[in-house]
Amino acid sequence: MFSYQSYTANNIHELPQFDCISPEQLHAIKVVSEVYPFRVNSHVAENLIDWSNIPDDPMFRLTFPQAGMLSGNDYQMLSDLVGSNADPLFIREEARKIQLRQNPNPAGQMELNTPLLGDEPLHGLQHKYRESVLFFPLEAQVCHAYCTYCFRWPQFSGLENLKFANDSIDKLVEYLELHPEVKDVIFTGGDPMVMSTSLIKKYMRPLLGVSTLKTIRIGTKSLSWWPQRYTAEADADELLRFFEEVVASGRHLGVMAHISHPREIATPDATEAIRRLRATGAVIRSQSPVVRHVNDDADVWREMWQKQVQLGIIPYYMFVERDTGPKRYFEVPLCEALDIYNGAYQQISGLGRTVRGPSMSCSPGKVIVEDVTEINDEKVFVLKFTQSRNPEWTNKTFLAEFDESASWIDDLNPAFGEDSFFFEPELMRRYGS
Numbered sequence: 001m002f003s004y005q006s007y008t009a010n011n012i013h014e015l016p017q018f019d020c021i022s023p024e025q026l027h028a029i030k031v032v033s034e035v036y037p038f039r040v041n042s043h044v045a046e047n048l049i050d051w052s053n054i055p056d057d058p059m060f061r062l063t064f065p066q067a068g069m070l071s072g073n074d075y076q077m078l079s080d081l082v083g084s085n086a087d088p089l090f091i092r093e094e095a096r097k098i099q100l101r102q103n104p105n106p107a108g109q110m111e112l113n114t115p116l117l118g119d120e121p122l123h124g125l126q127h128k129y130r131e132s133v134l135f136f137p138l139e140a141q142v143c144h145a146y147c148t149y150c151f152r153w154p155q156f157s158g159l160e161n162l163k164f165a166n167d168s169i170d171k172l173v174e175y176l177e178l179h180p181e182v183k184d185v186i187f188t189g190g191d192p193m194v195m196s197t198s199l200i201k202k203y204m205r206p207l208l209g210v211s212t213l214k215t216i217r218i219g220t221k222s223l224s225w226w227p228q229r230y231t232a233e234a235d236a237d238e239l240l241r242f243f244e245e246v247v248a249s250g251r252h253l254g255v256m257a258h259i260s261h262p263r264e265i266a267t268p269d270a271t272e273a274i275r276r277l278r279a280t281g282a283v284i285r286s287q288s289p290v291v292r293h294v295n296d297d298a299d300v301w302r303e304m305w306q307k308q309v310q311l312g313i314i315p316y317y318m319f320v321e322r323d324t325g326p327k328r329y330f331e332v333p334l335c336e337a338l339d340i341y342n343g344a345y346q347q348i349s350g351l352g353r354t355v356r357g358p359s360m361s362c363s364p365g366k367v368i369v370e371d372v373t374e375i376n377d378e379k380v381f382v383l384k385f386t387q388s389r390n391p392e393w394t395n396k397t398f399l400a401e402f403d404e405s406a407s408w409i410d411d412l413n414p415a416f417g418e419d420s421f422f423f424e425p426e427l428m429r430r431y432g433s
Contacts, residue, residue: 004226005042006145009033015040020051031078032065034095036325037156039146040064043226047267058261061293063145069326074098103324104154112363112431117175124166125175129365129387132184133176137203138167140189144226147260149291149330151322155190169206180212186219186256193222197235201242208249216246217254223284224257224264227273240280247281257313260288261295262304265311274311285316290337290358291330298343305344305352318357323408331407334358334381338369356386362409364423365389372402380415393423
């Protein structure tokens with residue numbers, strides 16, 4: 001057993017596997033990490049990365065920045081600055097310009113999702129769907145390691161005006177009491193599981209007094225990035241006892257595990273963490289985007305879903321990489337994502353067919369690519385809402401012209417020459433978006 005140690009661009013030379021990284025790759029890491037956050041830790045480095053296969057190893061690409069994450073011009077400009085040891089403040093200013101061009105606040109999260117308590121905006125909360133509220137604890141705005149594809153990269157990149165964070169559990173409770181339609185609170189970040197057990201109790205225990213709340217969820221990568229959180233940390237047993245308390249209160253405790261590759265849950269530490277977590281009564285569900293260079297293969301998803309079912313994890317969502325940050329490097333066209341989803345889905349038993357996807361978490365809601373078919377000799381995408389801003393849209397299907405290069409809903413046009421999708425007039429009228 002070893003203790004947690006993180007590595008960033010500033011101390012990457014201390015990484016035990018440092019000599020495995022070529023000078024060219026090391027330069028790329030330093031350049032790209034000026035724009036996107038970079039952190040890897042001892043568990044990931046020791047147990048998940050095949051150092052004989054870098055830079056092509058999927059877990060390496062999932063954690064270490066790659067040159068292709070920036071456009072050619074942006075990379076060359078920053079590369080020249082880093083290579084010439086330019087003033088760090090000037091490099092930071094140029095990197096900030098690049099960041100602000102990368103759609104850092106996709107799907108109107110800040111403009112459309114921030115709720116009000118009276119006239120006060122509750123920054124650090126999001127209320128997009130009627131039954132669910134997201135809460136971003138102030139102390140959870142970091143992760144044990146960072147995924148290169150992360151759509152919440154602005155949380156960790158110094159863009160303070162675009163950051164979601166809140167430390168007022170009292171205001172969350174007050175908001176929930178004024179909105180009994182909310183049945184589900186989702187703790188997210190960052191990663192809530194970087195917090196100590198005492199902090200987790202501080203935020204979670206008051207919710208047990210809200211009678212209308214039925215479900216508490218935790219979005220986390222910790223089962224993959226630091227399973228020792230549940231097995232070896234000093235307060236791991238206390239954490240699990242508290243989770244038992246949450247379940248005993250009659251609430252459903254859902255752990256939304258972000259698992260991108262089967263290797264992440266193949267270690268003994270991860271297996272034991274999953275076992276201990278499930279023993280509290282918590283239910284673990286898995287979700288991840290399909291991303292180029294990491295898991296853009298049906299057999300990878302088939303293996304991952306089968307392993308999850310074996311361990312007692314419920315496959316939940318295959319997402320489409322969001323339209324932010326390094327999307328162009330990681331994106332998979334919708335038609336290819338559907339083929340990957342179907343190819344894996346067809347190879348698993350019914351127990352794994354709880355999974356939904358490929359799903360786009362876009363401004364109007366969660367939109368699934370259901371099928372590609374022909375209607376009146378026109379090839380079309382069949383799309384469906386599984387969640388939506390207007391609950392009346394949920395479970396409705398609609399059609400879009402087929403486009404083999406489309407990778408997001410904004411790339412699609414309504415089928416049969418229609419002027420707009422059925423939800424767009426209301427979305428524009430209510431939200432101006």
